[in-house]
Amino acid sequence: GVEVKGTTRLLGLIGDPIAQAKTPSVINPIFASRGADIACVPLQVPAADLQKIWAGLKATSNLIGFGITLPHKQMAIDLCDSLDPVAARVGAVNLVRRERDGSFRGYQFDGRGFVRGLQAKRITIKNRDVLMIGAGGAAVAMAFALIEAGAKSITVSNRTLEKAEALASVINGDFGRLVAKAGSPRPQTGQLIINATSLGLNETDALPLDPGLLHPGMTLAEVIAQPEITPLLSQAQARGIEIHSGIHMIKGQVDLIADHICELWS
Ligand code: NDP
Incomplete structure (x- = not known):
């Protein structure tokens, strides 16, 4: 201890x-x-x-x-x-x-922690198209950090269309080169797909995405850390998709916070 x-x-x-x-x-x-x-x-x-x-x-x-x-x-x-x-x-x-x-x-550090977690697992971000499911606080933080890390485009999909559109327009306003759209999730070949909704926290939650739309070559990342393997991750894994648990985002954030505190106070 x-x-x-x-x-x-x-x-x-x-x-x-x-x-x-x-x-x-x-x-x-x-x-x-x-x-x-x-x-x-x-x-x-x-x-x-x-x-x-x-x-x-x-x-x-x-x-x-x-x-x-x-x-x-x-x-x-x-x-x-x-x-x-x-x-x-x-x-x-x-x-x-x-x-x-x-x-x-x-x-x-939410967004940068998420990026650090992906990098620790050698998951490609640079020049990659991202599908962001959700448009709440975590989604906004991750979107900025993914752009900073070189993502090619971010497509936003959210239950409440206005929130997806708001996030898409912020992304486009700040980084004109990005394609940001709103609508129901339609995964495309090779995408990094992120569940940034709270769906998966409770056992009775619906899946944020139809797992039948997932194909090898895509990566599915979660923000939910508990359970470590959500029902969506488990379905994706069974289909041979690269998966990334929300636990890595926490580890990434904690590393960054420790660096930031020690830089001044150790
Ligand atoms: P917000 O409340 O800001 O956003 C919640 C998002 O989930 C919205 O996009 C919302 O859609 C969507 N959502 C909620 N319920 C449903 C539903 N029944 N059907 C469809 N969509 C739904 O929360 P945060 O962005 O702060 O957090 C989201 C998740 O990320 C939480 O589970 C949180 O625990 C996790 N998180 C994990 C971190 C980590 O380090 N691992 C760090 C930060 C957050 P709508 O806009 O339509 O309401």
Whole structure:
């Protein structure tokens, strides 16, 4: 285990609920392996109390930042003293870091964590066409990061058409070379297909995509990490499709967060 001493710097993790969070058990061994005297601790914070607790966290000077999970990712935007451009663009924060001047700056690693997870598994992104199913917060973050990593095009498909169109127009506005469309998912040869919806979290959920439309040469990636193999991934695997669990996105994010914290505070 991690040895917590009087000198230990604390990295919080705030959310509601928080008991299911995997980040502390993944990031603490990373800090220990780097010889950093830093410990990540979960903090149960109801949405209604975020503002009040924020002031307390700021005044706790051995607290060098905190990870943010549901339901605080969007609200935190307004409370940070400054924002990394990616966090501002996505409209959500998942790490707040205390900077050297004591201020709290918000960062967003969901998308870049997803990309790092793909790269760790040597899954091709460069020049690849992407089919994004879903247009919520995770989809927006991943879309920006995939473009940054060299994806050729992103086609967005979502239950609520307006949200798919909104994401498509943001992508096209920022990166004119991209083809972004809305509509029901129609996988094409060789695509990287991403389930960015919450379908698959519960056993009774419908599949986000008809697995009969999947063919070898495609890659199917999930955002859902629990269960590690969703019903969709399992069906895809049975059809000989390359699959990528949502767990890799968490690992990628945790690596980036550890780098970012250690760069300033170890
Ligand atoms: P949002 O609420 O912002 O978006 C949810 C998305 O799922 C929307 O596109 C929504 O469609 C779609 N959706 C929800 N229910 C249904 C349904 N019954 N049928 C069709 N589509 C549906 O959530 P997030 O983007 O923040 O999160 C999405 C998922 O990603 C969650 O499961 C979350 O746990 C996971 N996630 C995983 C991370 C990781 O590190 N592995 C990081 C971040 C998120 P509509 O627009 O029509 O409502």
